Amino acid sequence: MSASLGAGSGVTDSVIYTYLGPEGTFTEAALLQVPGAESAERIPSTSVSAALEMVRSGRADAAVVPIENSVEGGVSATLDAISAGEPLRILREILVPITFVLAARPGLALADIGTVSTHSHAWAQCRNWADANIPQAEYLPASSTAAAAVGLQEAEPGYDAAICSPLVAQRLGLSVVAEDIGDITDAVTRFVLLSLPTSLPEPTGADKTTLVVPLPEDHPGALMEILDQFSARGVNLSRIESRPTGLFLGDYFFSIDADGHISDARMADALKGLHRISPNLRFLGSYPRADHREPEVPRHNTDEAFRRADVWLEGLLRG
């Protein structure tokens, strides 16, 4: 085990990674984009929560898990697992373009397929294609697209076909009966690299901050006030979703991605405002945006504008 997983960089060969496996998942493709990961130890986990448990228990230094898909939205398993329990920190995000194939048991044509297995997020992205081309097929959930593909190799697979990546179908030598079956071309899944809390990646000017904000109980207008903390400081949100805490009916938290780094004055100020409204909010990290897109910051919300306002106020207090 190595303690050298530097924030945002400095990842070395001695780092132990885990990811949603088995080999051949889109998550593994995401991990392989992390500099140094190709030559590092990579341990597949059977679920998102198992991967995060590996990190929390110190058996792995960092985990890559899916968090958001451009077609299907947030990955609830990840949003829920990082919102509670031992705190984790997002060090970077990774984008992977998603294309699917339908692999089938040898000799089967589309019309012969009675059961198809894949990850629920993959199924959701191919549902229209499946309705049109294999309407007779029943869906069986799998822990990942690659797990469904591997299952097809068993002597007696429990299903006729699997939806998986073209790469894993090719690697396993499966028979592909339909290519490019995703309902939306150019679908993208976003993954995050998580570790135990460590020093923050340096701000790059094109960063993202991820937060978990519990909705305060019996506080009319709380959502409006939460959103106001961002809008009043010119902080753009790139994702906001509500998730039930699971504790009792009506108890929710917001999972939020905001443009900017905690060391940006406008973001720091927004976080302080949020903390006053929702003191149990969880900071999950500030890290570089994978698309390097810089936000447009209004003139009155730049670091310099905040600094000048602080100087002005200090002057007034000094008298």
Ligand SMILES: O=C(O)C(=O)C[C@]1(C(=O)O)C=C[C@@H](O)C=C1
């Ligand atoms: O099953 C896989 O291959 C995964 O990596 C998981 C996952 C997901 O959770 O969204 C990743 C990308 C695709 O959108 C479909 C499935």
